[in-house]
Amino acid sequence: MTVLFRHLFLSLFLLSSIGWAAGEPQTPEEAKQQIQALQKDLKKLNSWLKDIKSERSDVEKQLEGKEKDIQELLKKIQSIQESLKKGEKQLGELRVQQRSLQLSIQQQNEQIAAQLRAVYRSGNEESIKLLLNGDSSEDAERLVQYNRYFSNARQSLINGFVTEVSDLNLVEKSIRSHRAQQAKEETELVAERNRLTSQQADRRDLLAKLDKDLATGDKRAKQLVQDQKNLQDMLQRLEEALADIQIPDQDVPFSSQRGKLISPLKKLSELSTNGSINLGGVTLRAKEGEPIHAIFSGRVVFSDWMRGFGFLLILDHGDGYMSLYGYNQSLLKEVGEWVGANDTVAMAGSTGGRPDTALFFAIRHNGTPLKPLSWVRAG
Missing domain, CATH: 1.10.287 (Helix Hairpins)
Incomplete structure (x- = not known):
């Protein structure tokens, strides 16, 4: 599985890195072949995600489908x-x-x-x-x-x-x-x-059914542990896959930006930690549909729905640094896209089973969770 992930993201990064090393594809046929290779690797990623999702209950699957339908409607309304x-x-x-x-x-x-x-x-x-x-x-x-x-x-x-x-x-x-x-x-x-x-x-209605299914504290705790384990596993795979991939030099390195990074929200107000020391994330108050901003320039390496975190977007900032944004109403960037600091990457929501609107926010470095709020400027 790790090999597939490594191959996927190597292909993805190398495809869009051609402009730096060897220029654009020389012929339309070369460009077509590169796109086909990328699409093939993306199918492998989807297969891995399906394996994870197959473990969920029918209600959870329905919830994902409904939240994806809502995301598409919101995009259409915005258009x-x-x-x-x-x-x-x-x-x-x-x-x-x-x-x-x-x-x-x-x-x-x-x-x-x-x-x-x-x-x-x-x-x-x-x-x-x-x-x-x-x-x-x-x-x-x-x-x-x-x-x-x-x-x-x-x-x-x-x-x-x-x-x-x-x-x-x-x-x-x-x-x-x-x-x-x-x-x-x-x-x-x-x-x-x-x-x-x-x-x-x-x-x-689906959330009410899900709450009923998880009525016992023990069952809810087990699901939380499993959700965190799934995310931790995926992050580890991503970090391994990205370890050997060089991102073009930034004018200012991420490591020098502690306390200076763009805030993901206009105002920062912590609701609670995510309940996981390993993930090191925080849950921030947000308004429904509020723009979520990239804290620093980077590449989108994950943009999909994940149980427990809803619509989740992960950015790779190079040098082992990554930032995570979860519970979103909709995602505005796709895997492989470059974003700049302060770019809007998502809209705040309550997906993934949350009863209220919030943002799950985390920063990691070489697999180690950091205290995210100590890295960003006050909103």
Whole structure:
């Protein structure tokens, strides 16, 4: 099993490290082969996770499925909200353009009307003068050229007027289209939120069943020990797999950042320890959907649901340092992705069977748990 893990993460790290050592894949075929190799190794990881998950009860399996459904709904709702926000911005820009065109058309309309009145008056006066004074043909020709010049200028003004009217029609058509799309997305958003409410109610029912199954303190304690053992086992495998993999040099090493790291939450308020000296994690108060931030730059080496910890994300920071973030409502990064310090990597939640919203937070170095709160700045 350790060999599979080592192969998986070596492939994963080497694939995305090609840019540092040997440049990008030389051909599309090489890139395709690398991706296929990575996908094959990811299947091996999933197989190991399935072995762990097969030991759980039916209610626990249902809980995982429900929490994953909720995560997908939340992502869809967020996507719709972002689309609505973008659409509202575009609609605002179109309305500004509409007002500008309307004003320009009004001004051109007034200019054309004023010119027509002036030409009418001027034309009549000059014609009468020619008849009464008997001016020469040269004067008459000059008057014709003068009128032709202003006629061309008027025509240019009229052409611009017609173009802007056409532009205005297109803008107003686009506004109507944007409004229709927004109405559709708002309807979809309401439907998805209703689905989310229903799924969350189902999750509460599952939690109640799980609590009933674990009514005895002895059974609950055994599950807690098993959950911690599973996580400890996985961390050991990860640490062994990552031991020989070099992360590109950081501008500032993780080891020098004690007390200076970014806080994972805006405010740090400890609920309790996780109940395990070996893991050394803490449980922090959080608001549902609150952004969870990476404490330092690193690579995502785990991003999945795990019993007892819900949606769990693990970052490798190099030099044997890792940080863990659990109980999340949803995970925003996938295995293999690079993140920067303060990047949002997850949204706070209560997955994994927790009754309230919180964040499980831990830092490890070469397999040894550290006191995580002593490494981060106050939120």
